[in-house]
Every structure is written in structure tokens, then in C-alpha cells.
Amino acid sequence: MMSVAKTQIALSLISHTNIGKTTLARTLLRKDIGLVADRAHVTLENQKYTVLETDIGESLQLWDTPGFPNCQKILSRLQGAKNPIVRIVTEVWDRFRDRPSWCAQQAVLNVQQEADVVLYLVNATEEPSMAGYIAPELQLLEWIGKPVIVLLNQTGPPKDRTEQQRLEQPWKDYFARYGFVRGVHSLDAFSRCWVQEGILFETIQSLLPSHDRQLMNRLFTVWQT
Incomplete structure (x- = not known):
């Protein structure tokens, strides 16, 4: 039986609520999409957008x-489950009465079912050890088992190499304990930087299975032209 050639690479952009996912998506897509507001749970559904596309319809x-809401509550609910991810995706949460848990379920479903690589956005103005929401969210991501790239938001305009390393190092040190986190990069939602985007796409390509890297290389060429 002949295998069907893959034509898409999928990235799931996830974070704690109100960190800036949709704003970053707008920057990467170079157009206004979704809703943006300074409150929790503005985005309520998984929404797919095309970042790059070749002439023959291959796409990123x-x-x-x-x-994500306060995931500690969800982790407590999953204690003792033989397969926590199966449990979370099959639980029934009311979209209106328990919106935070419902939103977390939608994000987990998307990562599990769609993602080749996960982009996990954090607020770089915080101290990693003080952002108490990160560890529970990483527990969920570890259970899913997809490769994760951490993106540092709110880093401001591009900086020289020394300053960039100073800003990124505490986050790299923090995430070093998580083997499924395969990269930590600055990518501010408001200050587009071609160099940072290029580094991100190269990292994504390196994390894909060998048979998908050629596809990502063709998409990367589209970005470069």
C-alpha cells in the first residue's frame, strides 16, 4: 500500500491565558486574526491559519x-488516572459553566491531534521560578509527548547578542530539566524580527522526522523569498 505524501506541517501555539498568543499569531501571519483583549479566555476555539504555502499547496x-487556566486544578482531578491525557480529552466540561477547564481541554486536544511541534509562549518579564502556572502546564505537555519550543514574549525590540543571552539564560536554565523542551527563543509579539523568525523555523525543521524535513525546507525557502 502506497503512503500518502504529507503536505502540511502543523504548529500548536499554546500558553497560559492572556499571555499574547493571538497577538503573536497576528505578527507571524502579518494580518489581523482572532480577537485580542486584556482579559482571560478571549480565544475559545482552536483556529487554524496558513503561515507559509508553496506553489503546489504544501503549507505550514x-x-x-x-x-490554559489554573492547571493545578485539572492535575488534581487527574490524579490516579492510568492515562491522564485520555482522561482529560474524554471528560465532559461545560463550555459556559466551567469555561477554564473546557478551554484547557480544547488546547490539549489540539496538541494531541494536530501538532507536529508545540510553540509554548511565556511572559519574559516574569521570573521563571515565580510563574507558578508553568510547571502544571508543562506536566500536561509532557504527558502528550510532542516536542516543545518555548517562545519568550514581551522581550521588546531585538537586542545585541550579549543582552539577548542575558535575557534568555534564566529561561534556558529553568527549562533545561524538561527533556521534551527542545529550544528556548525570543519572539516578541509586538516587535517582528526576521532573524528570530528564521531561527524559529530552523529549530522547527530540526525537530521534525527526517521525511518531513524536506517539506519544511521547501516552506522555509518560501519564507526566505
Whole structure:
């Protein structure tokens, strides 16, 4: 039986609620999409957008997902489950009565079912150890088992190499304990930087299975032209 050639690479953009996912998606897509507001759970559904596309219809897809709530509550609910991810995706949460848990379920479903690589956005103005929401969210991501790239938001305009390393190092040190986190890069939602985008796409390509890297290389060529 002949295998069907893959034509899409999918990225799931996830974060704690109100960190700036949709704003970053707008920057990467270079157009206004979704809703942006300074409150929790503005994005309520998984939404797919085309970032890059070749002449023959191959594409890099970006999923903007609902933000994670306080995941500690969800982890407590999953204690003792033999397969926590199966449990979370099959639980029934009311979209209106328990919106935070419902949003978390939608994000987990998207990562599990769609993502080749996960982009996990954090607020770089915080101290990593003080952002208490990160560890529970990483526990969920570890259970899913997809490769994760951490993106540092709110880093401001591009900086010289020394300053960039100073800003990124505490986050790299923090995430070093998580083997499924395969990169930590600055990518501010408001200050577009071609160099940072290029580094991101190269990292994504390196994390793909060998048979998908050629596809990503063709998409990367589209970005470069």
C-alpha cells in the first residue's frame, strides 16, 4: 500500500491565558486574526491559519488555541488516572459553566491531534521560578509527548547578542530539566524580527522526522523569498 505524501506541517501555539498568543499569531501571519483583549479566555476555539504555502499547496499551519487556566486544578482531578491525557480529552466540561477547564481541554486536544511541534509562549518579564502556572502546564505537555519550543514574549525590540543571552539564560536554565523542551527563543509579539523568525523555523525543521524535513525546507525557502 502506497503512503500518502504529507503536505502540511502543523504548529500548536499554546500558553497560559492572556499571555499574547493571538497577538503573536497576528505578527507571524502579518494580518489581523482572532480577537485580542486584556482579559482571560478571549480565544475559545482552536483556529487554524496558513503561515507559509508553496506553489503546489504544501503549507505550514499555525493553530491558535484557547489559553490554559489554573492547571493545578485539572492535575488534581487527574490524579490516579492510568492515562491522564485520555482522561482529560474524554471528560465532559461545560463550555459556559466551567469555561477554564473546557478551554484547557480544547488546547490539549489540539496538541494531541494536530501538532507536529508545540510553540509554548511565556511572559519574559516574569521570573521563571515565580510563574507558578508553568510547571502544571508543562506536566500536561509532557504527558502528550510532542516536542516543545518555548517562545519568550514581551522581550521588546531585538537586542545585541550579549543582552539577548542575558535575557534568555534564566529561561534556558529553568527549562533545561524538561527533556521534551527542545529550544528556548525570543519572539516578541509586538516587535517582528526576521532573524528570530528564521531561527524559529530552523529549530522547527530540526525537530521534525527526517521525511518531513524536506517539506519544511521547501516552506522555509518560501519564507526566505
